[in-house]
Amino acid sequence: MAKPVIAIVGRPNVGKSTIFNRIVGERISIVEDIPGVTRDRIYSSAEWLNHDFNLIDTGGIDIGDEPFLDQIRMQAEIAIEEADVIIFITNGREGVTSADEEVAKILYKAKKPVVLAVNKVDNPDMREQIYDFYALGFGEPFPISGSHGLGLGDLLDEAAKHFPKRDTKEYGDDIIKFSLIGRPNVGKSSLVNAMLGEDRVIVSNVAGTTRDAIDSEVTVNGEKFVIIDTAGMRKKGKVYESTEKYSVLRALRAIERSDVVLVVIDGEEGIIEQDKKIAGYAHEAGRAVIIVVNKWDVVEKDEKTMKTFEQNIREHFLFLDYAPIVFLSAKTKKRIHTLIPMIKVASENHTRRVETSVLNDVIMDAVAMNPTPTDKGKRLKIYYTTQVAVGPPTFVVFVNDPELLHFSYERFLENRIRDAFGFEGTPIKIFARERK
Ligand code: GDP
């Protein structure tokens, strides 16, 4: 299900990132442990009261060396393109500035709902100052304080009134959706073309999808698959479309709509930091993942090359140890035909449910083989394990004290579960819960 998207716009220093962080809250992020990864986050899912949506901080999209005004204009354009509702932030302590008026001019042209917020209204005495902001022409301004968390509920309630009604699913449950992500020039669009071939293309602008997310359908042996956001891979018209932050934003949105994510790496150039970031996003979203090493045709090979490359990937992507790796070439089409079967397997594993009794046998055997850890004289006791969700498979282990289930033992249990049931291609999650 595609969640509604809110974008935050406004000139620098009005408090956009403060508000973004306040709304998104403290989210635990595995990728954040990798230095420099998502600290500069500009896109996140969020819940506020009973609203569930995605939030974009356009202020975090820096557009190269463009002049100041062009930067904020482009950020406003991105908001218009990517969002269902725009929150336009201004600063109550400074009043309306000419840069605010520039942003307003761009937003007038859009046929997207805009909610105006006046930030830094930290106490009620300052509410008088919001009246000037009616002049911007977006109706009633909402006084807020990002740093104190005031007024955000009313602001988001107003934004939520404009959410599109999306009660239909984008695609049926039986259709596997996948996307290709990776930095520019690794060969994503070439791969899509190679997979689609000539006769299998149906480019659909599926009803209910907003914006310019154009997906493609592939039918293989009578089974339908959807490639998410093929348009996003091809477009490179506007200046901002080549910036890293914007492509990350597109990738995150594609990941969200996918069951399986193909992380594409350039075999000729090898792995760079940006590849790790991108792979981290797929992992963190809990999607099934396949690592695709493209351009294998131009790699000089001997009998060890593939093995070495594989080890290299495993070292760099420790968190993706479940993801199968395929070496192929979009150009020569070598091993292209293996992708769809791999996607199918990964997707099946991602939604696989295991039988509770068998699961508990596996856990009991594991405990017999490697006794549970003790901490300060207290031993972990495992009473019962159950699978509570799919997509990704999620397990709850009922124990005497959740603190005692250390990472290494959890890892051991995960490996036993994987050995027993084979969850290749999908992350699995394990939670400990106390049973008294
Ligand atoms: P951005 O450039 O629009 O993303 O703005 P930032 O979120 O980086 O905020 C700019 C400055 O304004 C920072 O020093 C913030 O601490 C401060 N700020 C943000 N929100 C508020 C607020 O509600 N009240 C006050 N007094 N300061 C704020």
Ligand code: GDP
């Ligand atoms: P994207 O930006 O990730 O969509 O990358 P493109 O599909 O536009 O490809 C970037 C460049 O790599 C183009 O010049 C392609 O022709 C080239 N390319 C893509 N796949 C392969 C491949 O398998 N082998 C070789 N030798 N070149 C490739």
